[in-house]
Amino acid sequence: MTNFIAKNQALDSPNLKELLSVVAMLRHPEFGCPWDLKQSIKSLVPHTLEEVHEVVDAIEKNDMAGLRDELGDLLFQIVFYAQLASEEAFFNFDDVAKGLIQKLVRRHPHVFPGGEVDNFGAPQQISSDQVVVNWEKIKEEERRGRTDKEISDAGSGESVLGDVPTAVPAFERARKLQQKAASVGFDWDDPKFVLAKLREELSELEEAYSNGLEVDEARVKEELGDVLFTCVNFARHLRISSELALRSANQKFDSRFRFMENELQRLNIGFKDVSSADLNKLWNKSKQSGS
Template sequence: MNDITGDPREIATLLAIMARLRDPDGGCPWDLQQSFATIAPYTIEEAYEVADAIDRNDLGDLREELGDLLLQVVFHARMAQERGAFAFADVVAAICDKMLRRHPHVFAGASVDGVEAQTREWEAHKRRERDAAGEADTSALAGIARGLPEWQRALKLQQRAARVGFDWPGPEPVIAKLHEEIDEARVEFAAVAAAADDAQARDRLEDEIGDVLFVCANLARHARVDPGSALRRANAKFERRFRAMEALAAADGVSLSQLPLQAQDAYWERAKAAERA
């Protein structure tokens, strides 16, 4: 069996660094000022930077970003320890216990038939844990965190509903539904244009835009494509091409901001053509 213990010395050093930063007697003023709420956005940001390093296949950067993400765990654990709630060791113990408990096919001699079966068993374990904790919510959608990015929460809601059979049979009806939602959004755009100060019209438009995005997430799920990853790729592509547009315009001695849309579109097509080439 492979060794799964590791060397604790580096972790001990990191914990000592964080304790020193949070020491009221000579610690860092910025670190001392922080709370769970103020650090939470940084935790989310670091998780996305890990995902970005993975997308770029930059393993050196991934090492750095994983360290930054680990620091977030240590930071939260230190603040909890100061309140007498729990410490870093408790966090480690809890996740070790959970991983051993939820992988009986690895650590307890049980068997599981493939990845999909393991996913179902994982969810069953989570359900049993919620039941044991006395959770009153018995919905198939119970336990989906409200703090997730909304695209990710949409995906989880759809996955849970699909497990009880509430799902389209394939991508074609999802695409048809997407066209339907776009048509409904078009109607509400017209309503807002006709009555710009109508708050109800704007609310209806927001609802329809939300429906379009929700169906897009469902389409990604049927394609087995992560919508966050797909959007990151689209963002990267747009940024790459827009920067190329700016460079092409600058080479011609002009600024994009001074050009009409038709001329800007011409630079966009040139950027696309250069990328394909």
């Protein structure tokens, strides 16, 4: 079963080899691209984040042609990182691919019994929930198997939260922290308790905002953070992505606001020429229109 591969996926793609060569050429000290030559692993980070967001945007728009293009841009980032690391003799693209293969096989014992690719194809009875449980157990075993130097270099110590990255978006890091804490039993038993906690945090935020004549910005910021953290926790309990929920709300606002713009343009009126009450009526009209 080791020769199984998805239809239309080349086993030995000449395009991938050429891609690696092209990126190496871009970094050629004499004939390469000045912009690419200036880049470092750290300087690429904002570009990588931008490409990830563009991939998500193409998916949400169901734009398959755009997705193919954006995935190419994201792949370029990965190959670029590997090229930079190779120049410093840290690792190369082949090392990245090899490590990924080993990790995927190791973390999917229900697909590759005994951790061997050659064992693919053996029937396994396992639920998706059990897959998640096993996945976390395997990751924990991997964490425990790391050398003291690896742990020290990563700055993770022995904490259960040690392998939660700090650079991920705040909503996602909150979810990961909560999930890790839950894995050792520190969690709410029922979403209704999280909702009660959210009401408590909202009350504290309101108190911080209305406490005296001058707003204590530091305290408001702290309480607002607690509200957002609890919102993420509530979403996690309901198995809802808080990031996707907020993206959906953003899109809804975008659509309704554009509806208002179109209505005002049709009447040849600007926002500043309309009262707050009439703007609210127009907003409600946009909601009723299904925008």
